[in-house]
Amino acid sequence: MDRISVDALEEHQLEEVRQSVRRERDIEANKALSVAIMGHTGVGKSSLLNVLFGTRFPVGDVKPATRRPQAISVPSNSGHTLTFWDMPGLGDSAEADAGYRAMYLEKLAECDVVIWAMHADSRCTDHEARCLNRLLDDAPPEEGRRIVGKLTYVLTKADLLTPPPWIFDMHGDRGTFVPSLALAGRMELKAAHVEQMVVEPWGDLLGAATYNTGDFALRDRRLDFDRQTVTYRGHFSREVCERYTAAHPEHAEVFSRLRDNHRVLPCSALFRFNLAALMVNVVGKLGPTAIFRFQRVLDDAAELAGVPVAAMREYGNFLVWDGIRGARAFDLGRLPI
Template identity: 30%
Template sequence: MNNTETKNRNPVKDALEILPENIRDSIARRINDVISYEPVIGIMGKTGAGKSSLCNAIFKGDICAVSNIAACTRETQEMRIQFGKRSVRLIDIPGVGENAERDAEYEQLYRDLLPQLDLVLWVIKGDDRAFSADEHFYKNVLAPAGGEAKTLFVLNQVDKIEPFREWDVVNARPSPSQMQNILDKEAYITQRFGFTDHPVIAVAASEGYNVTHLVEAMVRALPKHAQSGVASQVRDEHKTRTVTEEATEGFGDTVDRVLDDIIDNTLPAPLRVVVKAAKKAVVSGLKKAWNWIFG
């Protein structure tokens, strides 16, 4: 095979060649829907929590405003991060506890938005000590609406946690004393909010501290169909083997479900057995093509 033929090969099409011709097109369309899926992430937190710097530290694409969400407030803004052919949508939602008059509006806004979100990054400023409004909101609005599994708490700006003068500027990491206070703060937040689905992740976005760990936690917390779309948009320094492997497995599982759905609903029983025997090879081939598709 010459270089031109190799360059023009489509691994997705190649992987489907072993399937019956009459279902290839429908499967290809469904897989294309999976590949082109645009994940939606909600970013919530009080003013000054560092939401913008956090997003800039995570993603490599250009961040641009798409529209203001008119449901309640001009402060709630939708943005799109795009690098290459794929994109991620971010919905920047104001934090609770800053405006008592609007908290009731925000509660309804979150209830309306939650079904559309694949993940919520709840950003808390490292030296913030006022949690009562956040705790009430999480326990009485987000958790009952199904937000517990979708919410990842991010303790940002941990370089400001005491004793902040001990922050190791050269190596961009906390001192031993700071680290102990960070761990205590993580435990305190976990205890106050009472969640167990995902651990609190401590970062200093502007310092680049622990952002890779956060990205790995994000990919694990995302639904399988959204993992690859997010992994394709994170900065190269955060696209670790863990991120790639997690996203690849999620992509494979999603494709597996697509194949089962089409096979079970379009093929006669005798043919299903034969095609399902080939399904494993198709999924394996597509997983091997992950870097070609999403890299």
Template identity: 70%
Template sequence: MARIGRISVDALDERQLDEVRHSVRQERDAEANKPLSVAIMGQTGVGKSSLLNVLFGTELPVGDARQVTGKPHAITVPGNSGHKLTFWDMPGMGEPSGADVDSMAMYLERISESDVVIWAIHADSWSGAAETRCLDALLARVDLDLRRQVASKLTFVLTKADTLTPPPWIFDMRGTRGSFIPSPPLAARLERKAAHFEKAVVEPWAELLRASTYNTGEFAVSDDRLSYDKNAVHYRGHFSEAVREAYAAAHPRHAPVFARLRDNHRVLPCSALFRFNLVQLMVSVVNKLGPTAIFRFQRLLDDAAGLAGVPVASMREYGNFLVWDGVRGVKAFDLERFPL
């Protein structure tokens, strides 16, 4: 006998069943149309607003002249999918207004209430000390459950990867558009940076971390650190690349699940200007969301393919070199003059 809540389906007439179905649809639609709540953290100047603008089609002000707010400011705008997006504009970590006890409480509140929390770190850095200090301050005064919730919700990204040259970037041109790809030496450099920051800001919290992803209903692995139900799969600890490789080798049938769990704790280099790795960032965010939030973010994921393309005309503006022959007083090389 099927049951809906505490109601036996057999005990309902057709009219009552229609009412129940209508109620379920209303709840689903209400969940699907709730504003998406995104918080982005990081030090001033790492490109937080630029990243949000490209990812979600917003028009948040950018630039060093933008006033730093002392308190979080909610901005609700339509995203590029037509879905409402609530962006929490917060003080830059490391600013005086972002360092005291009240500010730490503010960050904790925003993290707890947001669907997505992106922590941006400038790619042209090797330290991680400022991020570690801020994490220590965030988690020092809260109970264990909240520490686990906060630590597991963060998605770390290395922004402004376009500033890392040399080695060069490659522009893969396909007609009037193309994609920026790091050359093999630069890709290796980005991988080293990502691994460094994962070790610095993710690995120290291994015992607090929980990795989660959606379950398509076929996952079944018996393991002390893994748990699952019909909707989700969870892992207790830091889901490192070594952990992913070990599970994928032991259970190849479930390799896609382990890849999604890995996305929870991967540090991802990206560039808003070059639109580099933005699709992967959106996929990583969706992979770690719960079932209801996934339904709301699916529209954004459906539009993610459009994040990668860059017009050839824009590419020319990003990387033109003009070589001037000072002896002869003429241009020796100008990329704009070469047909593509």
């Protein structure tokens, strides 16, 4: 075979490889993505999705309202679809949990990200850990590793954490809820405890990943990178994040995004608190192209932080009744602002 024929054959083989890479890239770029929200009954999973996307999933104050998986699909700015699955709550009964476990494992396996919701005002973190253990015991070891990497942990109903007080930052007829310094510190302690009890035990299986904008080029025994992605093997704890940030402050944003993989996030559907941060965390876990594909979703979530003043008045109204005089001594709802 002459040199020209050899060169032509090699070029043909290279072109086949290029086409194969393009096909895989196109499949990855256009695939539908999905997120499931799981956890015990009554933690506010349906309420969270209703506020994020304006859906009307039934919400029950007395008994569970979600009995089967329910889906809401959200289009991206580029036409791709992101589907959120609202799952039935665990803990209603032993019989129901046995039936739900197979359903949970199926969604844990097939969804790209899983939000595990826990009640912010609960101390039963060992119960959450046991529940996850039971689910992962039913999964093959390699599948368990994949599932652990998908999990994002949130503390729902953070509005119930009072006192100390919440602050309503008012601008005209709308405002945003932010925790006071004392309350923020309390939330941080709760989140750290949940991370220690629920996230840290899976350290050997954990990994963290974020997108690479092109200027990150650090490598060590746990940290790696390519043109699109930065990865870390292990639990990217607060201490690990602070250590890397102190050594390489120019990459603080990258380390913060890696930290988001394992950060426990307090949020509130009622106060619309931290919803944008939750969506950034979820979209960041969907892969290096998702941030750009779902920018509209992130923008919509950022707009959700605003709460009308009229609604705010109903959330924390104290009415003090003077029993001696038979009259109102104080009514927040009637005070001029």
